[in-house]
Amino acid sequence: MLELKDVSKRFGGLAAVDSVSLVLQEGRIGALIGPNGAGKTTCFGLMSGFIRPDQGQVVFCGRDITGWPAHQVSREGLVRTFQIVQPFTGQSVLENIAVGAQRRRSRGAAIAFAAEVAARVGLGEELAKPAESLPIAGRKRLELARALAAEPRLLLLDEVLAGLNPAEIAEVVPLIESIRAGGTTVLMIEHVMQAVMSLADEVWVLAHGSLIAAGTPEAVTRDPAVIEAYLGPGAAARLAQPT
Amino acid sequence: MHTPAPIGRTPAAADAPPAVVHLLGGTRRSIRLLGLIGMALACAPLVVRSEFHLTFMTLALYSTLLGSAWNILGGFGGQYSFGHAVFFGLGAYTGAILQVHAGLPAWTGLLAGSAIGGAAGAALGAISFRYGLRGSYFALVTLAMAEVFRIIANSVPFTGAGVGMMIELRSGPADLQFESRQGYYYFALALALVALAVSSWVRHSRFGAALAAVRDNEDAARALGIDATRIKVAATALSGSLMAAGGVFYLQYFHYIDPMLVFGPAVSVEALLGPIVGGLGTVLGPLIGAFALALVSQVATQALGQAPALSMALYGVILIVMVTFLPRGLGRLRLRRGRHA
Amino acid sequence: MIDSALIGAALWPALVNGLTMGAIYALIALGLTLIYGVLHIINFAHGSLLMVALYAVLVLFERLGIDPYAALVVVVPGMFGIGYVLQRFVINPARHGRDENTLLVTLGLSIVIENLASHFFKTDTRQIETAYTFMMVDLAGAVISMPRLLAFAGALASCLALAVLMRSTDLGRAIRAVAREAQGARVVGIDVDHVFAMSFAIGLACLGAAACFLLPTYYVSPQVGHGFVLIAFTVVVLGGMGSFTGSLVGGLLVGVIESLGGLLLGESLGQIGVFVIFIVILLFRPAGLFGQRT
Ligand SMILES: Nc1ncnc2c1ncn2[C@@H]1O[C@H](COP(=O)(O)OP(=O)(O)OP(=O)(O)O)[C@@H](O)[C@H]1O
């Protein structure tokens, strides 16, 4: 479904993403994890056309979409959310979601469909509220709902669980599962490991712009290189030592 | 807390949430309201008999047209232009050149002027937005464009250079010149209603929703498949075409134009002031703003005597006061409170 | 070709003329770029405020017989005071966190100022005549008026003074700190609102100085600011928004371009050159010729 071939992006002297290659199969939930500043969000930017790679190719559903403008990538069915939520301020929740829904619909149909999607993500009671009046959990749901309303084939979720309390996380996790069940492939960036473990079929670990591990959640979390990336050099050895 | 509803269930109109019903009904409410306003204004000459008052209303409607034109790009699109005189002047000169040099009737000038205004809008929008110009920079570039056109009109022979152009006096509806005040009143009303109808369409259509999305968060809009550049270019074209119609009206009404009158900064200011006073990004804002400003300038003239500079200065004061204390405009005072109550 | 020979002969005087005018542009643009660099706002009323300063010089000369250069000691502090009050009590309260609001408010200010000027001074252009108005200097074949040369020197000296102020005074350091990082400056105890107002005030003080140097060889009318506002913006974008050296070089460059444009295209069409440069720079190199592209 999605393939990165040797993709790199530098910001000045910093290699934010350094020849990353990965393949995500259709119908799966993938997770991209890694410490802060590893380059995960930059990866999403590269996939979704917001950032043009310095090198490498992005292939989506067999099409080379490298260098396509963001809106065209989105129309092709690859829709991202933003880590820092980006509501249409001044517009109601319903209007926000309807923008996502109107790609293939008349305005009226988009509004009706937006209401359905809102109900599905648990925003059914907040339709008339201005987007900026929602609490953080609500804004994350809105971010998700808007992307969902665009009916993506591949949904990129950038830390939709960050800032949510455990009860809220417990509500959103089954929602993501149901999105996949509805036929949408999902790639998520997530720091909440419990959610990664329960949702992801496959995990990629990024550190300092490079992929350092890939595999099932269980395999990856046991990988010494991953432990060191998170906890510092020598951590894997220390953890392995019997105390 | 929330149970996810099964997907695929289309809410029937009856049990749809109130917010959905409200949003879906926007177009119909807007058409009804504009219909009522249009009828009331159409009947006004039956009541308003004095030439003075009819002129007042004619010029307020003409100002509504300019304000609505600016509002489509500035209010609904969030791109503030300081040089809308570009389109106005192009419309006016197109009309004048067609009549004076080609001997064509005025209505062709209205059509051609609007078309050229639209094309100029598309071109200006394309070069500006293609290169990511926004905010204050866009304002400055439009201003510079207006200056460039003013200088050109001042320098080339077929615009009459600094002398300006005068059209022949020929009255008749096909020539868009009228013997009676009523004639001009209905001409202005027709143009203003077209502009309001276009605004209403923008407010409630898919295009308008995309435009507002780009205004409120361009990145989010692009992520949802909206071609931000194209939408802004289209809004500029629409705006430019209506503004050019305003230029043609000016020509038909005053029969005389020169570079400073039609490409000068006064026109650009008049276009942006109305919507800011009445309510940016609302359908009726430019109408409310235009009438409020016309009233203020009448009162000012009566209080201060014939001192046009002082009334203009007053406009400046109003602009500062509005931006400082009522950035949402007069028109939104009531609506906003109602919506959040 | 006789034409090109004529132009060749006129080239050097045009260049000298352009440079002298360019120095004034640089000084005006320096005020604008300081305001932009620190407050990140575009002062659309810059041209009208220059006009106010020019009228101040005119009135001081006509009513009190004060020489334009002596007027520096009155006009510069006067503009400074106006700037402080305007920023603190008119421009700042209107911002509401949106740059466009500042643009609109300063547009409003310029409308008010210009129309008050038209009301009180009528719309005719006025000039002053001093003992040295018609003194001429020959610079290797380019004959140029004495006050023109003084304006060139004065404008450059003012730029230098401003540079010294910014580098070696506490105020200058505070301004630079706020320009870089307003939030951080607030944290370390700098009164940011005061520094904002001071920066705006200094920006207008530049206009005061420019007016004193300009009037002996120029004129004043209520609309005189129009020409200057777009030129000042052009200089600023050419030099890179917020860059001092950029403004200086940009100012001289624009002066020369304008002067050569006038020579080659004629007086009226020649002005276009500056605006076209302005538009092209904004579109293709918004960081300016000397700035980093972001
Ligand atoms: N537009 C940019 N310009 C310059 N540097 C950037 C830019 N965007 C990101 N970076 C840098 O690139 C690196 C990777 O950033 P990125 O946001 O992709 O990390 P991340 O893995 O998403 O981190 P987090 O978990 O904190 O969200 C960081 O060092 C960041 O500072």
Ligand SMILES: [Mg+2]
């Ligand atoms: Mg990130």
